[in-house]
Amino acid sequence: MPELPEVETVRRGLAKLIIGKTIQSVSYDTPKGFPNAREDVKAFLIGASITDIRRRAKVLIIDLNNDYSLLIHLKMTGQLVFVGDVRFGAGHPNDSLVNTLPDKSTRVSFVFKDGSRLYFNDQRKFGWVRLMPSIEIPNIDFMKKVGPEPLEVDFTAKQFAERFTRRPKTNIKAAILDQSVIAGVGNIYADESLWGAKIHPKRLVSSITTEEFESLYTELRKVMNLAIEKGGSSNSTYVNAEGKKGSYMDFARAFRREGLPCPRCGTIIEKLRVAGRGTHICPFCQTL
DNA sequence: CACTTGACCTGTCCGC
DNA sequence: TGCGGACAGGTCAAGT
Numbered sequence: 001m002p003e004l005p006e007v008e009t010v011r012r013g014l015a016k017l018i019i020g021k022t023i024q025s026v027s028y029d030t031p032k033g034f035p036n037a038r039e040d041v042k043a044f045l046i047g048a049s050i051t052d053i054r055r056r057a058k059v060l061i062i063d064l065n066n067d068y069s070l071l072i073h074l075k076m077t078g079q080l081v082f083v084g085d086v087r088f089g090a091g092h093p094n095d096s097l098v099n100t101l102p103d104k105s106t107r108v109s110f111v112f113k114d115g116s117r118l119y120f121n122d123q124r125k126f127g128w129v130r131l132m133p134s135i136e137i138p139n140i141d142f143m144k145k146v147g148p149e150p151l152e153v154d155f156t157a158k159q160f161a162e163r164f165t166r167r168p169k170t171n172i173k174a175a176i177l178d179q180s181v182i183a184g185v186g187n188i189y190a191d192e193s194l195w196g197a198k199i200h201p202k203r204l205v206s207s208i209t210t211e212e213f214e215s216l217y218t219e220l221r222k223v224m225n226l227a228i229e230k231g232g233s234s235n236s237t238y239v240n241a242e243g244k245k246g247s248y249m250d251f252a253r254a255f256r257r258e259g260l261p262c263p264r265c266g267t268i269i270e271k272l273r274v275a276g277r278g279t280h281i282c283p284f285c286q287t288l
Numbered sequence: 289c290a291c292t293t294g295a296c297c298t299g300t301c302c303g304c
Numbered sequence: 305t306g307c308g309g310a311c312a313g314g315t316c317a318a319g320t
Binding site for chain 3: 126
């Protein structure tokens with residue numbers, strides 16, 4: 001799923017909906033949905049209140065008032081959906097999804113003291129939730145190796161290009177998907193930004209010029225900011241914290257547009273496989 | 289070591 | 305309709 005813009009959309013939605021709420025009960029499947037639940041997580045969760053919701057790369061961090069935090073990764077099909085009042089039932093202004101939860105892909109359910117609920121749904125079961133002391137978060141392997149946040153205001157094009165020097169012999173698409181190079185980029189926004197910068201995804205990193213890195217930096221930030229503005233991309237399962245889809249796909253220029261004309265030159269967009277992922281390019285604008 | 293490929297799961301879509 | 309295979313927003317472990 002969910003890449004940086006989708007996770008950020010969920011974060012913003014949840015921040016408005018659940019900060020300050022107190023957990024009354026929690027249920028989960030183990031070990032898939034909640035791998036460390038065996039460590040008696042309920043003792044730390046029940047009675048705790050949510051103080052903040054942060055994001056690092058594609059990981060959501062829900063801070064509790066007892067110095068513990070929940071880390072959540074949505075992977076491909078994860079959803080975090082808040083249901084304000086289950087008594088509304090059919091006819092509630094929210095999308096129908098909130099009226100049908102929990103369902104067979106629900107992996108973790110939180111019930112708050114006011115009766116509202118938060119569901120972690122994940123069709124493919126790749127996602128996870130973990131509880132850990134907040135102070136230990138920076139020490140986990142992922143946080144130690146993950147690259148910089150591309151939308152930070154003080155993150156420059158020069159810093160962006162410098163990050164890629166660690167992967168000189170791979171192709172640019174594999175490098176931009178590598179979370180240790182840049183945080184939060186996934187398949188959609190890799191394709192969209194490479195199209196914007198007119199760079200073929202199979203180009204070797206070592207062949208990319210300074211000007212091309214500057215263009216890729218600009219396009220990536222533009223595309224991700226637009227995606228956040230549009231509430232993310234919903235190909236199939238992605239929804240925000242209120243169960244609603246994002247509309248970035250209406251603005252996509254290459255991703256999943258094979259067979260359609262390039263918005264820039266009219267050449268038909270092609271689909272190929274790069275770094276093991278479906279990849280979409282304009283064969284006229286993006287050449288090897 | 290750097291890089292690439294398969295595995296993890298369930299569901300859907302497409303061709304026969 | 306049914307069945308098989310490919311594929312899907314991500315990341316690891318295991319291969320080369």
